[in-house]
Amino acid sequence: MRKYWSIFKISFEQEFVYRLNFILWRVRNVFQILLTYFLWSTVFSSPQTQIFGYDREKILTYVFGIIVVRALVLSARAMDVSTDIAQGDLSNYLLKPLSYFKYWFTRDISSKALNLIFAAVEFFVLFVILKPPFFFQVNPVTLFAFSVTVILAILIYFFLLFLISSIPFWAPEIGWGSHFLVTVVIIEALSGSLFPINILPGGLQSVVSATPFPYLIYFPVEVYLGNITGSALIGGLMVAIAWTGVLWFAMNFVWQKGLKVYQAIGR
């Protein structure tokens, strides 16, 4: 446990080596939030407007919820695994007395901690500037369910990242390409970062809900808002748990297969 605590601390400090990079990255997050915020603020410009099951207060809380949930779920370092594989640096870790999965999970947690601190500041500043109507959830059961959904989301994202990062075992040239396709394009759109999934027509919504992506952002934020309760909440949690299990199994399976074909190219 002590060695992972050391990894956590070193990883946390490493983020400060390229301070400008980190700050600019956070600035980028703020711009993305501004587009989403003003778009929904315009759609719900009248306080009486009710569409897609939202009113102005809930949709703007959804946007602010994205800031926090994104920092907790989508802040990660494990995308660098693909570079380790493609450049042969994985060999260094395989020789060390540590679990490669736990190493990256620890680094992810470190990244999430740092991003959460910055996200909290951004949340506060934007809240003061924009003064949105905000829905404070006070039901302890809902808050507990929200915490569970966030933990599941963190695990789902970690397993997804490792799966995508394993592609360079077979095709080293598409390490960044596969991340671009899945994390930048598909997850951004289908996780609920850009829009709540329930604005889609019923059929399409069902298809998207069957994938792991909405359980990263949309599902936790909807649970916080109290829009998913009772049997729908239990059902959603079951699907999220099932995806966590399936992706964990797939990650282990693909990783073992990958290690057998790993040639330490570049070493």
Add this chain to the structure above:
Amino acid sequence: MIKKFKKYLKIWWMMSRNSFSVVINQKLALSVFLIGKILRFVFFFGFLYFLLLGNSTLAGYTSNQIIFFFLTFNLIDVITQFLFREVYNFRPMIVNGDFDLVLVRPLSALFRVLMGGADVIDLVTIPPLIGLTIYYGVLLHPSFYETVLFLVLLANGFLIATAFHIIVLSLAIVTLEVDHTVMIYRDLTSLGRLPVDIYKQPLQAFLTYLIPVGIMITLPAKALMGLVAPMGILLAFFVGAVALFVSFRFWNYALTKYSSASS
């Protein structure tokens, strides 16, 4: 002048051919990026479509007008990506000192680092994007004058985008930072996927005058809809000229700060 233009056109064609050859040799990577770019467009287009199904207007604009704003943004974004992809490769050149090799050649260093690597993936997406823009543009029933104004303001938008890329390159020499600066430029321009009218003050003024996303993207689209006053047109050309002038001055200043480190 014409001779010089022909010379640079020939050099651009040679550099682009080399850049295309590199990308086409990596067919799998090419396919993955192409699919990614198409999906990103489809997802946002689909989002706008479904959003406007539930709410027929946005900030007073009809669904076709909103989609036209989005297409105008894409047109400027994709064409500038196609032409100026080399900007993304500038940092290693500065860090390694390889920029020396560009400076000693008998051609404009700015031209080389700005346009030295056209992107074939973006090129593939340009024709269908132009087709879609024409389709939605025709649905807005513009007059001949409005169409010409749209094209002229679009060209002005490209000039502003060019100025931004030159500023990013100059900043790279001064600060050694490119990756995030260019992505921040892209994030800012992506606020132009929707008309800047939806943003509140002072963000709206910021996006209109300081980082003229509104003049780059919203104004040309509005011109096609007949929603631009003559003063707005004059202001757009003024901002375009100033942006280009400032970017060239900044580039010349940045060159004096180049230390040729590591070379």
